[in-house]
Structures are given as C-alpha cells and as structure tokens.
Amino acid sequence: MSSNLLLEIVDLIKTFGAILVTNKVSLNVKPGELHALIGPNGAGKSTLINQITGELDANEGSIWFDGQMVNAMSISHRAQIGISRAYQVPQLFSSMTVSAHLNMAQIAKNHLGFQMWNPSVIHEGLSESLEMILSKVGLLHLANHPSSELAHGEKRQLEMAICLSSSPKLLILDEPLAGLGPSESAQMIELIRSLKGAYGILLVEHDMEAVFSLADRVSVLVNGEIISSGSVEFIQNDELVKAAYLGDELEAH
Amino acid sequence: MNNLVENLPFMKSKRLAFSLVAILILALMVPLFNQPYYTKLIARVCVFAIAAVSLDLIVGFAGMVSLGHAAFFGIGVYCAGILAQFGITSIGLVVPIALVVALVIGGVIGSISLRTSGLYFIFITLAFSQMIFFVAQGLRMFGGDDGFRLPGPTIWFDGISLSQPRVLAYTMIVTLLMVIFVTSRLMSSNFGQVIVASRDNPRKIRSLGIRPYPYQLLLFMISASICALGGVGFANLNEYVSPASISWVQSGEFLFMVILGSAGTIIGPVLGAAAFVCLEQLLSSWTDYWMFYLGIILMLRVIFLKSGLLGLLTRRSQ
Numbered sequence: 061m062s063s064n065l066l067l068e069i070v071d072l073i074k075t076f077g078a079i080l081v082t083n084k085v086s087l088n089v090k091p092g093e094l095h096a097l098i099g100p101n102g103a104g105k106s107t108l109i110n111q112i113t114g115e116l117d118a119n120e121g122s123i124w125f126d127g128q129m130v131n132a133m134s135i136s137h138r139a140q141i142g143i144s145r146a147y148q149v150p151q152l153f154s155s156m157t158v159s160a161h162l163n164m165a166q167i168a169k170n171h172l173g174f175q176m177w178n179p180s181v182i183h184e185g186l187s188e189s190l191e192m193i194l195s196k197v198g199l200l201h202l203a204n205h206p207s208s209e210l211a212h213g214e215k216r217q218l219e220m221a222i223c224l225s226s227s228p229k230l231l232i233l234d235e236p237l238a239g240l241g242p243s244e245s246a247q248m249i250e251l252i253r254s255l256k257g258a259y260g261i262l263l264v265e266h267d268m269e270a271v272f273s274l275a276d277r278v279s280v281l282v283n284g285e286i287i288s289s290g291s292v293e294f295i296q297n298d299e300l301v302k303a304a305y306l307g308d309e310l311e312a313h
Numbered sequence: 314m315n316n317l318v319e320n321l322p323f324m325k326s327k328r329l330a331f332s333l334v335a336i337l338i339l340a341l342m343v344p345l346f347n348q349p350y351y352t353k354l355i356a357r358v359c360v361f362a363i364a365a366v367s368l369d370l371i372v373g374f375a376g377m378v379s380l381g382h383a384a385f386f387g388i389g390v391y392c393a394g395i396l397a398q399f400g401i402t403s404i405g406l407v408v409p410i411a412l413v414v415a416l417v418i419g420g421v422i423g424s425i426s427l428r429t430s431g432l433y434f435i436f437i438t439l440a441f442s443q444m445i446f447f448v449a450q451g452l453r454m455f456g457g458d459d460g461f462r463l464p465g466p467t468i469w470f471d472g473i474s475l476s477q478p479r480v481l482a483y484t485m486i487v488t489l490l491m492v493i494f495v496t497s498r499l500m501s502s503n504f505g506q507v508i509v510a511s512r513d514n515p516r517k518i519r520s521l522g523i524r525p526y527p528y529q530l531l532l533f534m535i536s537a538s539i540c541a542l543g544g545v546g547f548a549n550l551n552e553y554v555s556p557a558s559i560s561w562v563q564s565g566e567f568l569f570m571v572i573l574g575s576a577g578t579i580i581g582p583v584l585g586a587a588a589f590v591c592l593e594q595l596l597s598s599w600t601d602y603w604m605f606y607l608g609i610i611l612m613l614r615v616i617f618l619k620s621g622l623l624g625l626l627t628r629r630s631q
Contacts, residue, residue, distance in 0.1 A: 113520065139522035151520070153513035164510050167503050168521040173528060175503040182506045226521055 065124070066091045066260040067112070067143075067230055072121035074107060074284075081107045082118065083284040089230065094252075094261040096271045099281035100305050105264050106148070108281065109232055112262070113145050114138045126229060139168070144228030148235045150215035152207040156182070158218055159203040162190045165225035190225055197221045197251060213244040220251065230260045237267045249274065272296065280305060326627040333580065336587075340486055344479045352478040356550055358590045359485035363492050363543035365570040365582035370536045372568065373577025374500055375529055376512030377427075380435050381442030382567050384422070385537040387449060387559030388415045389544020394554030395455060397464040404475075404484075407467050411541045418445075419537025423530045439561060446559040460555030463548055475549035485546050489583070492539055496579055499535070508532055569607070573614055575621030584622040 067089040074082035081104045089095045099105055110116040112123060114135040123130050130138055153161060163182045167173055172181075186194065186203065194200045197217040202210065207218060216236065223231055236252065237245050249270050255261065256274070265271050271278065272292050279289040280301050288298045295301055340359075344352040368382045392411035401407065422441045429437055450458050466476035475481045499505050511518045511525035518525055548554055557563065566589065574585025592610065596603030618624050 115516075134524065135519040136522045136524040139520055145520055147517075147520075151514050151517040153510045153517065155509060155513055160506070164506065164518075165521050167507065168518070168523045172503050173507040173523055176499055176505075177502055179498075179501050180503045180506045182503070183501070222517075222521070 064090060066093075066126060067262065068124040069112070070122045070124070072108070072111060072123065073119045074104075074111060074116065075119055081284045082111065084121070085281070085284070085286055087279055087286065087289070089260045089262050091229070091260050092257045093276045094256050094263060094274055096263045096265060096275035096278045097281060098265065098268070098271055098278060098305070103281045104284040105281055106234065107284075109145065109234055109262075109264065112138075112232060113143060139226065142227075142229035143232065144223040144226050144230065145232040146219045146223050146234060146236060148238060150212075150219040152210075152215060152218060154208045155206075157204050157206055158199055158210070158221075159186050159190070159194070161207060161218060161222050162186060162194065162225040165222050166190065169226045193221050193224045196224070196254070198247060213240050216240060216244075216248065217251075220248075224255075228259065230262065231255065232262045232264075234264050235266060236263070237265055237270055245270070329580075329623070329626045332626050337486075337490075341483075344482045349478045352482045353550060354590065354594065356478065356482040356485045356546065358587045359482070359489040360543045360546040360550055361567070361570060361590060362489050362583040362586035363485070363546070364540050364567050365574070365586045366489075366492055366496055366579055367536045367539035367543070368567045369571050369576055369579060369582040370496060370500070370532055370539075372571050373575075373582075374505065374512065375508050375532055377430065377434050377529075378568070379426075379438040380561060380564050380568065381422075381438030381440070382536075382540055383559050383561070383563035384442035384445040385415045385419060385540035386544040386547065386563065386567070387442075387445060387556070388418060388537075389541030389546075390548040390554055390558045391449060391455070391544075392541065393467055393545045393548035394461065394463055397467070398455070398461075400465075402465045402468050402474075404467050404469055407545060408542065411545050412538045415537040415541035416534050419534040420530070423533030423537070427526060427529050427533060439564070442559060442561060442564055446556055446561075449556040449559055456554065458556065460553060460557070463552045463554055466549050466552070467545060475546070476552065481546070481549055488542060488546070492542065493579060493583065496539070500579065504528065504531075569611060573611060573621060575623035578620075578623050581621050581623035584626070588622055 065088045069085060069087045072082050072085040085108060097105055107116060111118045114133060118131065125138070125143060126141060128141065153164065160182045163186070167181070191200065194203060197220050199214060199217050199221060202214065207215070210218060220236070233252065236248055240248060252263070252274055263271065263274065275292055277290065278292055278295040279286050280295060282304045287304055288295060288301045340355050343355050364382065364386050368379065371377055371379050389411045392414055393407055396402070396407050396410060422438070426434055426437045426441065455461055466474040468474040469480065473480055475484060507518070507523060507528050511528065515525055544558065547558060570585035570589045571582045572585070573588055574583065575581030592607060593603065596606050614621060
C-alpha cells in the first residue's frame, strides 16, 4: 500500500449467506482528509464500517490502517492503534457521568485499567485537555451529569467527545446528524468542520447538504458496490450517481 | 484518601453510615454476653455476608448472574475439612491454601463461563458447581454423600481456635470488614470502573480499546477466593463438612441475599445476608415451610423496594 494513506481498503468482500453485502469495495482516507460515504438505506454502509472497526470479519480483501494490515485484529486492538467510531445510536455507560466517559477513554488509551487499588481518576475532575474537548463539543456545563439524563442531541455530542478523548487518528462518524434538530445539526456540522485537518474522517451521512459542504471526497455505495468516487463537484454531476441515488435527493433540496 | 471515602457507596448517606456503625457496635457487643447461640448467629451472618459480597462483585458490578457460587464456598469448606484431616489446622495455612485453590478453580471455571453471557452464563456456572458438588459427593474417603465431622477446628494459636464461638465471631467480623474494605477499594479503582463500564455497554468499552474478558476473569477469580474465606468460616461454624454447602440451593440463597440487599453496592448484600439469617432463624422456628415465606418476602422486595434493603436505609437522606 502507498504510505501516504491513513486507511486503505482493497477489494473487500463480505457475504451474508448468499447475499453479497460488500462487493469488491476499495476505498481510502488520507491523513487529515474528510471522506464521505453516501448511499441509500441498505446499501451496506454500516456493514462496511463494521468491517473497518472489526465488529464484522470480511470474507476477502484487506484493510490497511497506518501501514498495518488490520484484518485479523480485534475491535479493541484496532481502537488502540487509532480507529475511533462514533456510533449512529450513541453508545454510553448508563451509570456514569459525562466526565467519567472521557476519563474512561483515557484509561483505555493509556492502559491504566489494571490499577486495582488507588481510587479511579474517573471520579476526579477532568484534565485540561479533556476539559477542552468537552467545551469544544459544548457539554462542559453538563460535566457532572449522569449520561442517562442527557437529551438525544447531548448524547451525540458526548459520543463525539468520547471519540476525541481517545486521541484517535481516524474518526468514523456514523450518521452524526441523524435525529438532530436544525440548530443542533448546525452545531454538529461546525464541530465536524473544526475537526477537519486534525484527523482523517470517514463520514457516513444522509444529509447531502452537510456532506457536500464538509467533504473533500465523496464515495457512493449502492448495493454493496462503490459506483462512483471523487470530488463533491464530480459526484454532483455524475450521471450514474444521479440515476442510482442522488436524483431524488437533489430535487428535494 | 478523602476521595476514596466519598466514593464508597455507603458513605454517601449519613443515615446509612450511622446505621451501619450502630449495627457494627451491636455485633461486637453480642459475643460479650456469653450466649453461644447469639454469638454463633453473628458469625453465621458474617460467613454468609462474605459469600454474598463476593457474589455481588459478579452479579451487581459485572452484571452477570452466577448460579454456581456455592462451588467456591464449598471449596473453602472442604479445604478446612480435608486439611484438618491431615492435621493442618493453623489459620495461617488453611486460609492461604483455600484462597489459592479457589483462585485456581475460579480461573478454570471463569475462563470458560465468561465466554458466554446472559442465560448461558447462569447455566454454565450452575453446571460447574454441580460438577464440583458430585465430585465432593464421590469423595468416599471424605464422607461421600454424608460429609464428615470437622476433625479439628482451625486455630489461631494453642488454645485459641475457631471452635470457640467468641473467637469465631470476632474472626468473622474482622474478616468481613476487611472484605468490605478491599472490595470497596477494588470497585472504586480504575479496574472496578472498567468492570462497571463493561457491564453498562460491552460494545462501547471494546470500541475504546478494552477487551472486557481479562478484567472479568480476574474479578471472577478474586470473587471465588473471597467466597472460599466464607467457606472456611462455615466449616468451623457447623463443625461439619458436607456437600450440601455446594448445592445449587446454597447458590440460590447467596443470590437471594444479594438481591434482597441491593446488588452492586457491596453493603447491600451484607444487609441481605443479615436479614436472611434472621428470617431463617425466626421463620424456621415457627414453621417448616419457612422457604415459602422467604419467597413472598423476596417478591415484596422486588415489587416495592427499588434498591432493596439498602434503599430503606438511604432513602430519606438522598
């Protein structure tokens, strides 16, 4: 693989029984680049993400991350080397406060989980860098709230903050705007924009306006296959994409 | 240190802390009155409380219901009995040996059981404890089905042994306090928080880079060891070693104590064990069908007390 790529997927194939859900997908993300993955429901976007994070094993093909082949690595190992995923449905620790989540990400990152005697840092305040992350996503005022009491939009923001706390190299954002109101959406878009450049980002999103304003590159996944990939302008004018998917969406806007 | 105290679940409520200190003082006073029945009752509460706290680590904090914890209790019982058979009765030998045996067997059982979860975990832990039950039953030289009289009590020094109710009671009280202290520290450490996070959301903890398995296995082994401590006390309390201490009924009773008190709180199961032992004594002197009433009490607890007996003591102050 070429060394200037953060993530490189080569000819990935995944089948569920007789159904081909990932059909020879090749895709890459450069360091600092925001690569958007779009496609209709059921196109296989989540399945693809699950193969990158390790929640699913691919049948064929290879996934390279930061110069290493990661196909055989566990989910936790992939997280350790810098792949961080913000789930579509925020995945939180229901009995913990907001700040405890960020501390937990640090415990994981720094291998401090086997400290068994001293009181956990989890109950202490946040370090300066974690505080900055929390204020960046706009949750600093809720630092000591139980996560179970957060509104949906706030859970989203926390999900992002947790990802950032583990200082990843690649952020995989799975529909970060789903279920957000207009002002929350605008906030989230600004947040993602502010992260551009600092991290490689793979963005899966249905909101085309957001995708086209944020992405450096866009790939279109239909029926498990990448039918087109290129700059925003290229995708917007691609007849194949229009026919398969974008037509309705563009008219809607 | 300040921080630690705040994090212990039972230090969050002044009323609870006050009640606990009162109970402790009462427990320390009872043996002074020279009433062996009540002194042994205190020891019995502590023995079961130790087992219940150890089970709480797995059920409450790790969120995995084990129906086979009596296996480790029984290991403690049989270690005390078998070692005494060979003339080894010094507490300085019996306890460490029981701890290590339970740790190792806990490692074997845990390493297999923890690959499952939910209903399967309940069944596989039950299956393992039944295996150990039948092994104990098959030990002809150690009484088989009937068990055997404890050949000699575990002893501190010449003349001071756990066959003396007072020595037994104070030994078990101190052991229970140590168990509460150690498990509280353990669960408020990074390790304990990883366990709790793995319970809350195993998918998320993996995606942060932590595989829960080694943490849960270590916790399971620690829990097994602590439970065996209770078993050593139990053998001395009854002066008898019997496979009944490994039965699934015994496992169910431990679970009963944890749930009655409030799971995931350490102190809740202690209260649960105390309530269980008292109810057992009261009800069984009154009727042969005391288990029936125990069942009704558990139902009432589940329906009316959101956080168990512990909730009764903390409710108003929170």
